Structure formats: C-alpha cells, structure tokens
Amino acid sequence: MVEPSSTGLGLGGKSIAINFSRNAVRRDDAMPIQTIRSQRLYRQIADQLQQLIRDGEFPPGSLLPPERDLAQQLGVSRASVREALIALEVVGIVEVRVGHGVLVKEVDAMPPGSVMQAAARKEPWALDPEFASEIELNLDEEIPPFSLLQARRYLEPENAALAAMNATDEDLSAIRAALERNIYDNNHGGGNLAGDRLLHIRIAEASGNAAYALLIKHLLGHQYGVMFRRLQELFMETGMPQRSQEDHERLVAAIEARDPAAARQAMEVHLDHVLRVFFAE
Structure with a gap:
C-alpha cells in the first residue's frame, strides 16, 4: 500500500497541490501545462493525468484521486474531470469502478501521443440498425x-x-x-x-x-x-x-x-x- 501524499498538477502553467486520500506517490516538482481552449479542457486534464501515470506518480494498482478532489483542486467542473477519466478508460489506461474509485491498470506500453489521439484509433460503436437511417446527416441539404x-x-x-x-x-x-x-x-x-x-x-x-x-x-x-x-x-x-x-x-x-x-x-x-x-x- 502506498502512503497518502500530494503532487503538483498545473493548468495553464500554474502549479497547484492536490491532496490524495491514498495510493499516490510524492512529487515535489510541478508539471506545467499550456493553456488551451476551454472546450478542450477535458483533453488537457486527461493528458496531464496520463503523463503523471507515465511518470510513475500513480503506479499500476493505485487509485487516482476522487473526482471531487480533482475538480476542486484544478478549479474545473466535475463533468470535465469525469470526461477526462472516461477518455483514459477508453484507451485502456484506467478502469472506472463506480463507487470504488478509478484504478490505474497495468499496461505493456502507454498509447503514443495524446489521450484523444489514442481514443480516435479505437473502433467506433456501430449505430443501431433500426435507427441508422434516421440519423444520417446530409451536410449538403439546404436548410430553409x-x-x-x-x-x-x-x-x-x-x-x-x-x-x-x-x-x-x-x-x-x-x-x-x-x-x-x-x-x-x-x-x-x-x-x-x-x-x-x-x-x-x-x-x-x-x-x-x-x-x-x-x-x-x-x-x-x-x-x-x-x-x-x-x-x-x-x-x-x-x-x-x-x-x-x-x-x-x-x-x-x-x-x-x-x-x-x-x-x-x-x-x-x-x-x-x-x-x-x-x-x-
């Protein structure tokens, strides 16, 4: 069991400390991150968490901080944090266990590039055949x-x-x-x-x-x-x-x-x- 500690997470180059309840590894130097457009916020969070996992801040078998703690310390909404965690799960880096936390998985190799670049390589869900014809989008159709x-x-x-x-x-x-x-x-x-x-x-x-x-x-x-x-x-x-x-x-x-x-x-x-x-x- 890894003892509780804190690490630095930064948005827009600003370092802040996050208090983890358990299973974190101490890190004293902050990892700055560049500001990007607000609608990409969840991507920024996902990429930062991926980097911390890659650097060994959260080893396999450890739990990420709770959503509420991440949101509060990063100054973002829980929705943005949840979207970031789901993105990490989609690419196989973590497992989201509702009610039990987010577990860092053992992976042979981290996906190259950003989290969303890795997610884009995943096979998309097929549409329900019953409704596929109803939600086709014709971008060339004239709208009155x-x-x-x-x-x-x-x-x-x-x-x-x-x-x-x-x-x-x-x-x-x-x-x-x-x-x-x-x-x-x-x-x-x-x-x-x-x-x-x-x-x-x-x-x-x-x-x-x-x-x-x-x-x-x-x-x-x-x-x-x-x-x-x-x-x-x-x-x-x-x-x-x-x-x-x-x-x-x-x-x-x-x-x-x-x-x-x-x-x-x-x-x-x-x-x-x-x-x-x-x-x-």
Missing part, C-alpha cells in the same frame, strides 16, 4: 432560411451567456479581432458578411461547449446556401449591416464584462432584429 434563423435564435443566446462565463483571454482576443473584421467589412463594402459570421463562430468557440460550437458553425455554414443568399439580396435593408455591427459591439462588451445575462439579452435582441428584417409579418 427561416428554420435556420429560428434555430440560431434558440441556440445562440445561451451560447453567448456561456461565452461570458467561460471565455479565456485567447477567446476574448479572437472575439475582438472578429469584431474588428466585421467593422472593416462594413466600412469597405464586404458584401458576403464574412466578419459577421466569423464573430458568431468565435463566440460559439468561446462557450466552452463543443456541441454548441459544432451546431452553430454548421448552421452558419448553411447561410452560404443559395436560398439564404437570395433572401439577403431581396430583403436586406440598407442600414442592416450597421445595425448588426452596433448589436455586435454591445454583445462583445457584455462578454468582455463577464456578464452572462447581458450577453444573452444582446444576442436575443440581435437575432430578433434579423428575423424581423427577413420575415416580418
């Missing part, structure tokens, strides 16, 4: 413009609120740069609204939720479809780009102020305006 904007209206306000809570400094810089591109386009006749869409993409990425980001990027991609482009040609008001820019400036200010309620409201106001322009009764 109203359906597209309506979906964005429901998704993006909550995404903006999450961005206000979760955006890293890198995310905020990317959002600000996209807003500057939006302003440049408006001042120089950028008719395809690339800066506008880029801003919405950067906000989606800053939410910390990869599913939101994927959905919103997919919806925005459909705004290059022939139906939506023709809708813009016929119904877009002359002053709409400037009005949208002002909406965007309020939205970005709310995100930078870390005000989720204001960010949510700003996105709602913006998309309500877009819907009124194109689909006023």
Whole structure:
C-alpha cells in the first residue's frame, strides 16, 4: 500500500497541490501545462493525468484521486474531470469502478501521443440498425432560411451567456479581432458578411461547449446556401449591416464584462432584429 501524499498538477502553467486520500506517490516538482481552449479542457486534464501515470506518480494498482478532489483542486467542473477519466478508460489506461474509485491498470506500453489521439484509433460503436437511417446527416441539404434563423435564435443566446462565463483571454482576443473584421467589412463594402459570421463562430468557440460550437458553425455554414443568399439580396435593408455591427459591439462588451445575462439579452435582441428584417409579418 502506498502512503497518502500530494503532487503538483498545473493548468495553464500554474502549479497547484492536490491532496490524495491514498495510493499516490510524492512529487515535489510541478508539471506545467499550456493553456488551451476551454472546450478542450477535458483533453488537457486527461493528458496531464496520463503523463503523471507515465511518470510513475500513480503506479499500476493505485487509485487516482476522487473526482471531487480533482475538480476542486484544478478549479474545473466535475463533468470535465469525469470526461477526462472516461477518455483514459477508453484507451485502456484506467478502469472506472463506480463507487470504488478509478484504478490505474497495468499496461505493456502507454498509447503514443495524446489521450484523444489514442481514443480516435479505437473502433467506433456501430449505430443501431433500426435507427441508422434516421440519423444520417446530409451536410449538403439546404436548410430553409427561416428554420435556420429560428434555430440560431434558440441556440445562440445561451451560447453567448456561456461565452461570458467561460471565455479565456485567447477567446476574448479572437472575439475582438472578429469584431474588428466585421467593422472593416462594413466600412469597405464586404458584401458576403464574412466578419459577421466569423464573430458568431468565435463566440460559439468561446462557450466552452463543443456541441454548441459544432451546431452553430454548421448552421452558419448553411447561410452560404443559395436560398439564404437570395433572401439577403431581396430583403436586406440598407442600414442592416450597421445595425448588426452596433448589436455586435454591445454583445462583445457584455462578454468582455463577464456578464452572462447581458450577453444573452444582446444576442436575443440581435437575432430578433434579423428575423424581423427577413420575415416580418
């Protein structure tokens, strides 16, 4: 039995101490880790734990710290920790025993590269044949413009609120740069609204939720479809780009102020305006 001790875990290069209840090996030097986008947080945690296991901090047969302890000491959610532990189990490094802890397994050789690179090499689950045809995704299928904007209206306000809570400094810089591109386009006749869409993409990425980001990027991609482009040609008001820019400036200010309620409201106001322009009764 290995005696209880503590070790250094770091996120974003910051070293912190984690108190282990049992089965840990003492380590005095911290292992810094570089900051990455928030929606990749579980990958960062998984890679760090993998490295500690590789370095012998947690030998085979030992238990990793409880989820709650890892989450508290790393300053992350238990959901992120749990996702990291599941990723480690998928690649065969640990065994998650619900109610009994996470056991480090004996492995002949650690998977090369990151945890998620190893997970990607695993055979994916096959879809249930009964439902396979129902969940096929045709990315080339045209989505009607109203359906597209309506979906964005429901998704993006909550995404903006999450961005206000979760955006890293890198995310905020990317959002600000996209807003500057939006302003440049408006001042120089950028008719395809690339800066506008880029801003919405950067906000989606800053939410910390990869599913939101994927959905919103997919919806925005459909705004290059022939139906939506023709809708813009016929119904877009002359002053709409400037009005949208002002909406965007309020939205970005709310995100930078870390005000989720204001960010949510700003996105709602913006998309309500877009819907009124194109689909006023």
